[in-house]
Amino acid sequence: MTPSTKRRSTIALVLLTALWAQSAMGHMLQGEAYGFVTGFLHPISGADHVLAMVAVGLWGAQLGAPAIWVLPVAFPLVMAMGAMLGFLGVPIPGVEYGIAASAIVLGTAVAFELRPALVIAAVLVGGFAIFHGHAHGTELPPGQSALLYSMGFVIATGCLHAAGIGIGTVYRRRWGQRLLRVAGTIVAGGGFFFMWKAIA
Amino acid sequence: MKSASTLRSRSRALAGLLVAFTCGPAEAHLNTTGMGPVYDGLMHFVTSPEDLVPVLALALLAGLRGARYGRRAMLALPVAWLLGSLCGLFAALTSAGPLAASLWFLVLGGLVLVDAKVSPRLLTALCALLGLFHGYLNGTGMGFSVQAIAAVLGVAGAVFVVVVLVAALVVRLRAQWGRIAVRVGGSWIAASGLLMFGWFIRGT
Numbered sequence: 143m144t145p146s147t148k149r150r151s152t153i154a155l156v157l158l159t160a161l162w163a164q165s166a167m168g169h170m171l172q173g174e175a176y177g178f179v180t181g182f183l184h185p186i187s188g189a190d191h192v193l194a195m196v197a198v199g200l201w202g203a204q205l206g207a208p209a210i211w212v213l214p215v216a217f218p219l220v221m222a223m224g225a226m227l228g229f230l231g232v233p234i235p236g237v238e239y240g241i242a243a244s245a246i247v248l249g250t251a252v253a254f255e256l257r258p259a260l261v262i263a264a265v266l267v268g269g270f271a272i273f274h275g276h277a278h279g280t281e282l283p284p285g286q287s288a289l290l291y292s293m294g295f296v297i298a299t300g301c302l303h304a305a306g307i308g309i310g311t312v313y314r315r316r317w318g319q320r321l322l323r324v325a326g327t328i329v330a331g332g333g334f335f336f337m338w339k340a341i342a
Numbered sequence: 343m344k345s346a347s348t349l350r351s352r353s354r355a356l357a358g359l360l361v362a363f364t365c366g367p368a369e370a371h372l373n374t375t376g377m378g379p380v381y382d383g384l385m386h387f388v389t390s391p392e393d394l395v396p397v398l399a400l401a402l403l404a405g406l407r408g409a410r411y412g413r414r415a416m417l418a419l420p421v422a423w424l425l426g427s428l429c430g431l432f433a434a435l436t437s438a439g440p441l442a443a444s445l446w447f448l449v450l451g452g453l454v455l456v457d458a459k460v461s462p463r464l465l466t467a468l469c470a471l472l473g474l475f476h477g478y479l480n481g482t483g484m485g486f487s488v489q490a491i492a493a494v495l496g497v498a499g500a501v502f503v504v505v506v507l508v509a510a511l512v513v514r515l516r517a518q519w520g521r522i523a524v525r526v527g528g529s530w531i532a533a534s535g536l537l538m539f540g541w542f543i544r545g546t
Contacts, residue, residue, distance in 0.1 A: 148351075155355055159358070215529040218530060219529055219536070221533070222534075222536035225537055225540050226536060226537075230540075289391055289440065290391060
C-alpha cells in the first residue's frame, strides 16, 4: 500500500466515523443552579423592586384577610403576564415611571392606611406588577436554565412579599401601627427618589 | 501475500469501523450517586425540577382535597410513572421541550391556587397523564438496559415517597394559614409556568 493510498484510507475512515457518529447526549446540568441563583437574586438586587414588593406585603398585613394573601398571590401571577408581554415584544411606555410610581402609591397606601375594596387593591397591585414583570422578567442571561431562572425569580418575589407580611405582623400592636406608617413613608420616599432618577 | 503489518492495520481499521458504526447514543442522562442505579434514578428525579415540581403540585392538590385523594395519588402516580418509563425504555429518544413543562406548571399550579374541587376521577386521570407522560420521557432518556430498569424503579420510588409525604403533610394541615400557604405555593408554580411559557414563545 502506497503512502498516498494509506492517507486516503485514513481520511475516508475519519469521514465515515464522523458522518455515522450518533449524538452523545451527555445530559450535564451545567448552569442549572446558576440559573436559579441568577433568577433569585434579580428581584433582590434592585432597590425599586424590593421597595414595591415589600410594600405589597406590608399593605396586605394592614388590610388583613383575605388581602394578606390575595395581594401576594396576584402580584407574581400578573408580574409573569407582564413578562409575557415583554417576551411578545409588546412595548409598555414608561416602565421605569410605572415601577417608581408603584413604590410611591403602595408606600402612600401603607403610610395612610388606605383601605379600598379588595378588588381595587388587587387591581392596583396587579397593574403595577405588569411594569415589574415587563422590566425584569425577560432578562434571562444566555446559557442558563429558563425554568430555574423563572422559579428563582418568582420565589424571590414571593419571599419579599413574605418579608413584608412578616414585618407587618407588628400591626397588632399600637407602636407597630405607627412603625408601619413610617415604613410606608420610607417606601414612598424611595419611590419619589426613583421617579426623580427616571425623569432626570 | 500481504505483509503482516498491512493485515494488522486493516484489521484495526475494520475494528474501528465496527465500533464507530455500532455505537449507541451515549445517554449519560443519570446523575451518578455511586450507590447503584436505583439511587441514581432517585437522585435524577429529585434534581430535575421539570419532573419534581409537577409531582409536588399534584401532591399538594391531592392533600388539599383530603386523605382519600391522597391515597389515590400515591398509588396512581407512581404506577403510571413506572408504566410510562418502561414504555419509554423501548422507544426512540424524544424531547418534550419547555412547552410541556410550562403547561404542567400552569395547569397544576393553577388548580392548587384556586383550591379546585376536582373529582377523584379527574385527579386519578391527572395522575395517570402526568405519570405516563413524564415517565415516558424519563424512559426514553435512559435507553433500555438492566441498570435503566433499576433506575426507573428508583424514580418511581422517589415519586411515591414525595407524593406520600407532601400529601400527608397537607392533609394534616388544620390551620387556615397553612392551607393558604399551600395555595400561595400553587400560585408560585403557576407563575413560574407562565414565565416558562413566555421563554418558549420567545424561543430561548
